[in-house]
Amino acid sequence: MLELLRKYRTFLLSVILILAALVLYSQYLRQTEERTSLFEKVILQLAAPMQIGVDVVCETVYGWWRHYFWLVDTTRDNERLLVENRQLRAHLAQLKEIQLANERLQALLAFREQQALQALPAQVIGEDATSWFRTVMIDKGETDGVQEGMPVVVAEGVAGRVIRVADHQSRVLLLTDASSAVAALVQRTRSRGICRGQGEGLSFDFALREKDIQIGDQVITSGTGGVFPKGLPVGRVARVAREEYGLFQEIEVEPAVDFSRLEEVLVLLGEQR
Amino acid sequence: MKRIALYLLLGICLGFLQISVLPRLLPETLKPDLLFILVLYLGLTEDSLRGGLLSGFLGFLEDVFAGADFGLFGLTFLLIFFLVRAGANRFNTDSYALLLILTFVATFFKGAVLITLLLLFAEAGRQWPLVLAQLPAEAFLNTLSAVIMLKLTAQLRSRPVRGEGFPEQPHLDDHYES
Numbered sequence: 001m002l003e004l005l006r007k008y009r010t011f012l013l014s015v016i017l018i019l020a021a022l023v024l025y026s027q028y029l030r031q032t033e034e035r036t037s038l039f040e041k042v043i044l045q046l047a048a049p050m051q052i053g054v055d056v057v058c059e060t061v062y063g064w065w066r067h068y069f070w071l072v073d074t075t076r077d078n079e080r081l082l083v084e085n086r087q088l089r090a091h092l093a094q095l096k097e098i099q100l101a102n103e104r105l106q107a108l109l110a111f112r113e114q115q116a117l118q119a120l121p122a123q124v125i126g127e128d129a130t131s132w133f134r135t136v137m138i139d140k141g142e143t144d145g146v147q148e149g150m151p152v153v154v155a156e157g158v159a160g161r162v163i164r165v166a167d168h169q170s171r172v173l174l175l176t177d178a179s180s181a182v183a184a185l186v187q188r189t190r191s192r193g194i195c196r197g198q199g200e201g202l203s204f205d206f207a208l209r210e211k212d213i214q215i216g217d218q219v220i221t222s223g224t225g226g227v228f229p230k231g232l233p234v235g236r237v238a239r240v241a242r243e244e245y246g247l248f249q250e251i252e253v254e255p256a257v258d259f260s261r262l263e264e265v266l267v268l269l270g271e272q273r
Numbered sequence: 274m275k276r277i278a279l280y281l282l283l284g285i286c287l288g289f290l291q292i293s294v295l296p297r298l299l300p301e302t303l304k305p306d307l308l309f310i311l312v313l314y315l316g317l318t319e320d321s322l323r324g325g326l327l328s329g330f331l332g333f334l335e336d337v338f339a340g341a342d343f344g345l346f347g348l349t350f351l352l353i354f355f356l357v358r359a360g361a362n363r364f365n366t367d368s369y370a371l372l373l374i375l376t377f378v379a380t381f382f383k384g385a386v387l388i389t390l391l392l393l394f395a396e397a398g399r400q401w402p403l404v405l406a407q408l409p410a411e412a413f414l415n416t417l418s419a420v421i422m423l424k425l426t427a428q429l430r431s432r433p434v435r436g437e438g439f440p441e442q443p444h445l446d447d448h449y450e451s
Contacts, residue, residue: 010321014355017325021332021351025344029394035343043337047292054293127296129288129338131304131411132387132404137338163341171338178400179341199302199403260301 035148036164044141044166051126051137051169063097107155108264119153119266120144125169134177134197136160136262141168149227151268157233157256158182158221159265170267175234176200176259183225184234186211187218195219195234195253202235204251211249213240219253229268277323284311284331292338303410305418308335309383312350313375316357317366328354342395349386353379369423376419380412 005012028035108121122144126137140146142165150162152172160180164171173180180197184204191211193204207213217237223230239252287307295304308331315324332350336343357375364371388401 010358013321013325014358017329018348018351018355021329021344021348025342025348025390026394028343037343039333040337040343043334047289047338050289051293054297058297126293126338127301128340129292129296129304129335130306130340131302131407132400133340134301135339135341164337173341177341178403179395196399198399199406 036166040164041166044164044169044171048125048139048166048169052139055123055125063094104155104264108266110155118269120146120269122146122152122170122265122267124262124265134174134180134199134259135163136172136174138170138172138265138267139168140267141166141170143167145269146170146267151228151232152265153232153268154257154262154265156258157235158228159257159259159262161227162267172265174259174262175202175255175257181225182228182234183222184219185222186213186237187220189213189217192222192224193251198252201238202253202255204237204253205248207249207251209242209247209249213237213249213251215240277327280311280315280319280327281330284308284327284334287311288331288334288338291335302407303414305414306335306380306383306411307418307422308332309350309353309380310376310415310419310422312354313357313379314372316354317361317364317372317375321355321358324354324358325351345387345390345395348390349383352386353383356382372423373416373419377412377416380415381408384408384411 028037120140122138122140124136125139128135138152146162146165148162148165152159152161158175160172160174160177162170163173174197175182175195176197176199178197178199182195183192184195185192186204186207189212191207191213193207195202195204204213204219215237219234219237221228221230221232221234233256235253235255237251238254239250241250243250287310291304291307295307312328312331315328318324319327328350329347332347333344335346335350339346357379384404388404391400391404
C-alpha cells in the first residue's frame with residue numbers, strides 16, 4: 001500500500017491540491033452572505049498601505065510633471081527671465097487642477113444631497129489586476145460602514161456594487177463587468193429590462209420586440225433588483241436592432257459613467273438617519 | 274525553505290507591480306499577468322509539493338485583486354502548474370526560449386481554463402467573449418514581460434555575490450537526477 005502511495009505520490013498530490021482548490025471555489029460560489037474570506041481580508045488589509053502609497057506617489061509625480069518639469073526644458077537665460085512667469089503659470093495650473101477637483105466634488109456633493117440614502121464618499125485607489133474583469137479598489141471599508149452588495153455611484157450615475165470588504169478598503173464590481181447586471185428601465189417608455197456589462201459598454205436585455213425604444217433614450221435603474229435605488233442614470237441607448245423573429249430586441253447602451261476616469265465615488269450606505 | 278521564502282517575496286513583488294503599478298501605466302484592457310509567468314517558471318523548476326502550494330497561493334493572491342469569484346485563479350493556476358509539471362520532463366527546461374514559448378501558449382490555455390470554469394460554475398456566460406478578445410494581446414504582453422523578467426534575472430545572477438539572489442537555473446536539472 002505504502003509502495004503504491006509512494007509510486008503515485010505526485011499524481012495523488014496533484015489530485016488532492018486541485019480537488020481542494022475546486023472545493024474551495026465551489027464552496028465560495030455557494031455562499032450568499034459574508035463572501036469576503038479571512039484570507040482576502042488579511043491580504044487586502046496588508047495591501048492597503050502600499051496601494052495608498054503608490055496612489056500618493058503617482059499623484060505627486062504626476063503633479064510635478066504637469067506643474068514643473070515641462071517648464072524646465074528652456075535655456076538658462078530664459079529660465080531666469082521667465083521664472084516669475086513660470087511660477088505663476090504653475091500656480092495657475094495648480095489652481096485649475098483644484099478648480100476641476102472642486103467641480104467634481106461639488107457635483108458629487110450635489111448628487112449626494114439629492115439622494116435619500118446616506119452616502120459615503122470614497123477614493124478609487126486601484127484597478128483590477130487582470131485585463132479580463134472590471135473591478136476597482138476604494139479606500140473605505142467595514143469600519144466606515146461599507147458592506148457587501150452596497151451600490152456605488154458617481155454624479156453621472158451608477159458605477160457598480162461592493163463585492164469584497166476589508167476593514168479599510170473594499171472592492172467594487174463595475175457595471176461594465178460581464179458578471180454585472182442591474183434591473184433597469186427606459187425612462188421615456190418605461191420598458192423594463194436588465195442592463196448587463198459587456199466589458200466596455202452595456203447591453204439592455206429582455207426588452208420586448210414591440211416596445212418603442214430609440215437611440216438616445218435614457219436608461220435608469222428600476223429599483224426592482226434590490227441593490228440600486230430607483231431612478232439612477234445607467235446610460236443612453238446607443239444601438240437598437242430588431243430581428244425579424246424573436247421575442248426581444250437587441251439593445252446596446254453607452255454607460256453614463258466614464259469608467260476610465262473614475263476617481264471619487266459614493267457608496268450608498270442605507271436610509272438617512 | 275529559503276527558496277520558498279524567495280519565491281514568496283518575488284511573488285509579492287510581482288503582485289505589487291501587477292496590482293498597483295502597471296494598471297496606472299497601461300490601458301485598462303492591456304495588463305500582463307506576472308504572477309502567471311512565475312507559476313509557469315515554478316512548473317518548469319519546482320517539485321509538485323512546493324510548486325503546487327506556491328502556485329495555489331499565487332492564484333489565491335490574484336483572486337483577491339481580480340474578478341468577482343474567489344478561487345477562480347487559485348484553481349486555474351494549480352491546474353496549469355500540474356500540467357506544465359507533467360510535461361516539463363519532456364523538454365529542455367534550461368532553455369529560456371522554452372519559457373517564452375510556454376508563456377505565449379499557456380496564456381491561451383489559461384484563457385480556455387478560465388472560460389471553462391466560468392461556464393461550468395459561475396453565472397458569467399458573457400465573460401468568455403471578453404476573455405477571448407483579449408487573449409492575443411495578453412499572450413503578447415505576457416511573453417514580453419517574460420523576456421524582461423529573464424533579462425533582469427540574468428543581470429541579478431551575473432552579480433559577484435554568490436549564494437544569494439533568486440533561485441538559479443541549474444536546479445532545473447534536479448528532476449533528472451532522481
